[in-house]
Amino acid sequence: MNPRRELLIHHPGTLTLVQDLGRPGHASLGVPPSGAADPSALKLANRLVGNPENTAALEITLGGLIAEFTTGRWLALTGAEPPARLDDTPLAANAPHFARPGQILRLERPSCRGLRTYLAISGGIDVPPVLGSRSTDLMSGLGPPPLRNGTRLPLGPSTAAALNVDIAPVPGPAPTPTLDIVPGPRDDWFIPQALTLLTSNEYTVTSEANRIGIRLSGPALTRRETTELPSEGMMTGALQVPPTGLPILFLNDHPTTGGYPVIAVVTTASLPSAAQLVPGDTLRFRLTTSRPSQRWQ
């Protein structure tokens, strides 16, 4: 009889979810793309353990996870770097480690910057996919529920591929990161000074921050157009501005349509930095130069 190959969760920490690269392609049905908020960190973790980049892993918010391996597996931790141990052995981030059956992985809270840690395990987390993805969508409830004490996560079969990376040097999240933004689509709904305010001041991450979006505090952005915006499609990275004038930065579980104007959108390359913002962090925005290919006539 085959022993069950599982990751047994003793303690989930603050919030730990199964994530892969999400389920884009169903937005017209109202389904958010979901997936790892820091896709670069997820992909790196998977590569380090020999998995395809889109393999389901764990997204651990503010550390605290305690998990036991019931079978031997490679693991890697990327993103925010909480102190981590496998039994008594400290683990370096951004490097593969081998866990033997019975060993227990313990993460503390991140002592340095960053919010989300990714734990990839060779063979991946083998929960049933929903609409083609194993990602948890906290807004709609699609996908597996958040991990709890006693959750048993099935692991996929481990590939025999040899690992050939010892450690991947990756800079940690920066203090007061600068996020690149593309103005629009509704920057013309705001007074001209609004974009200047947005790109010349620091904004602060409030405690109202989750996978749906991050509420920011800072200089309010004043609207020029006060009529209602008919509902239109929304995008991860959008800076949507409600009547308060304080922008909300949409993350992966954002609603697919919205009725408040979006003044600018964070670029794909800057999204990992957005995903690592902790309440209380400050950030800045910088306009990217428009490329000719973005002139649509």
Added chain:
Amino acid sequence: MNHDPVICAAHPVGDRAVLLDLDGPESVRRVHADLVRHPVEGIVDVVPGARTVLLIAEQGRSRALGIAVQRARKPMDTTATQLTERTVRLPVRYDGADLAEVAARCGMSIEEVIARHSRRTYATAFLGLVPGFAYLTGLDPALHLPRRESPRTCVPAGSLAMASEYTGVYPCSSPGGWHLLGTTDSALWDVEQHPPALLTPGTTVQFDPIR
């Protein structure tokens, strides 16, 4: 007579998407239907809105956006405008918490509200808010009301509701600012079904009052 969709403007959205401002829901339907029937490689999502279509490219495939915008100007499909000819009839108990207030604000009896709402045939314009939430057009203008001033933190699943020119059914419990008219037991969203949404763009909807 089918005219080509009128694109009033095309706005970059971040570094891999474009938002098309169109001249109305008819153009939205045509653009969306054409891009679904004849997908452009590299475009991962085509998101219809009230007057817009958002085109999202896969990472690294932004060049596909130019092709998709050109296609939106001149769709390949010159025949049908609708994606589907399907009609769905939903049994509804008109027992909503806001019926009396809606009747008062519209200057009519509750019975007239129910009659005016249930005798219309509605079209699914677009989906948003939560998976499976369809914005239906065709609401009697006499019933047009702005959203509630104080939204509810929890609208029960299956609630039939309306606001401004739209009516719709909440597929799951969620916060909501629309006026509640009634309840349906029909499942608006089921991941086991293909498609998982009961109402998709182009579906026609009728509501049957039941006791």
